[in-house]
Amino acid sequence: MSLPQPVPPSWKDLGKSSNDLLSKDYHYHGTSLEVKTQTPSNVSFKVQGTRDSKSAIAGDIEGKWTDKVHGLTLTQTWTTANVLRNQVELDNIIAKGLKLDLATSLAPEKGAKTAVVNTVYKQSGLHTRATLDVLRGPIFTADAVLGRDGFLVGAEAAYNVTGGNITRYAAALGYNAPEYAVTIHGLSNFKAFSASYYHRVSRDVEAGAKAVYDTNATHGGVALEVGTKTYLDSSAFVKAKINNSGVIALGYTQSLRPGVKASFGLALDTQKLNDPSPAGPSHKVGVQFVFDS
Template identity: 35%
Template sequence: MEPVAGVMWALCHSVAGIELITTASPGALPPTKMSPPVYADLGKASRDVFGKGYHFGLLKLECKSKTKTGVEITAGGSNALESGKVAGNLETKYKVKEHGLTFTEKWNTDNTLNTEVALEDKVAKGLKLVLNTTFAPQSGKKSGVLKSTYKTDALSVNLDSTLDLGGPVVNGAGVASYKNWLIGYQMSFDTAKSKLTRNNFAVGFTNPDFILHTYANDGAEFGGSLFHKINPDLEGAVDLAWSAGSNTTRFSIGCKYSLDKDAALRAKVNNSSQVGLGYQQKVRDGITLTLSTLIDGKNFNQGGHKVGLAMELEA
């Protein structure tokens, strides 16, 4: 646990040092003028530290390829070791750059077909429109969502609506930036019930190697995350959440260390004494292997630990 303790010390040191919050560390890239992230991407850097590179309880295979005509094909499958359930998916994507169009089709072993058409920067600069439809042939169930995202240098706004004649659900969110600060709001309104079903706020601070994200969801769940690029090879993150309804607190700390350009180690631990470890190795160009395990520290001798193996192929 010494490496994890070292990461925790470095993260706490960065919070205590005002210079790290207000000034990028030596060698960091200078900030560039760009749109703030959409609400769903706030805190993404921290979530990636905890989520990417772990496949507990799964055997996973993913293959990516691109045809001469520009069609991107992604096929994948996974096997849940405990239940034995096998799931697969196939995705094709084609971009018509001169018209700003992207066509995406997805199919999975639950026999669900998903079609997405996106139009970007044609109606107006910074505006992206997406029509997403889902169809289940066996049940005949159909659904659709119309999405829109508009970005400027200081503002990102998205508005989505389900295509339901009985009463669509409207989702909206916006993120505004001022210098290194971000403030966001997210809502969901059920027109059939004339009721606001989601009411979330978020505040964040970001610079090239330090990202702080805090949120309040429906006045019942509060939390935050901290991401720090300690050096070019080491990234660390802390995640904290508290639920008013159950009066429970969740705490996690994680890190990613790049051994070299082809290999990386990952580790994370939470207040439930669950320890996750991962190792990712680029075997050769187009082949990446990931091994991961989840150890239950409270029941170490009883077993029940999980392992995972994933292979990604790209041509």
């Protein structure tokens, strides 16, 4: 008898190890601050804000209440763009492995509204999701990932209910092992293709790469990006990446004390090294501070 298969990653998390390695912890888009607090009554608050190079400030405040016993989570967010977001999540209430949530948003000044119903169902070797965008289309989106012995097969499709036609479809193949992962995507109705690779070289070193080919891209060719992450010690790590456009990005994250983290980022366009300002249009610097109590 074969052993039970683990729950595979969701469609959006296929290739996550490589994507996180190449995109997270590069804080070179201005200055940002994030503060997280937790109350004894299972209510958490998160306040975050970012100031970019144009001196524009964007932020939001989020409150979340969780009832783990009954699988209920309520989240409310208010942004500096005066957008109100609400989300209600029900996890493992109707059936084991089934999660339901309703996410809404309202922009009072513009009168813009959204309402999206999401369902997630997870079992051994299976991870499916379905989304209904009630006010736009309506558009029904479904995806599924099957996994067995590390091999992964996934597909996604979007259906316009009013128009009665499929508006988007995609598929993916992958393999996940304890030390490495490989994923190939066919996206945008198979007009764009991506391949990603992640490798945990050792306990302290990770490496990854991603290649994207888009038939609609004006520049043509393949966009390639490679990166690495090195842990200096238990409280600090350094990340570096470079793409075939000649842009180098560096990131350094340091845990200053329990609950306090600082991250610094730098991006340099090697084809425009003569730009006078390190924070000009070709080069970017930034910093982020996170307080988590």
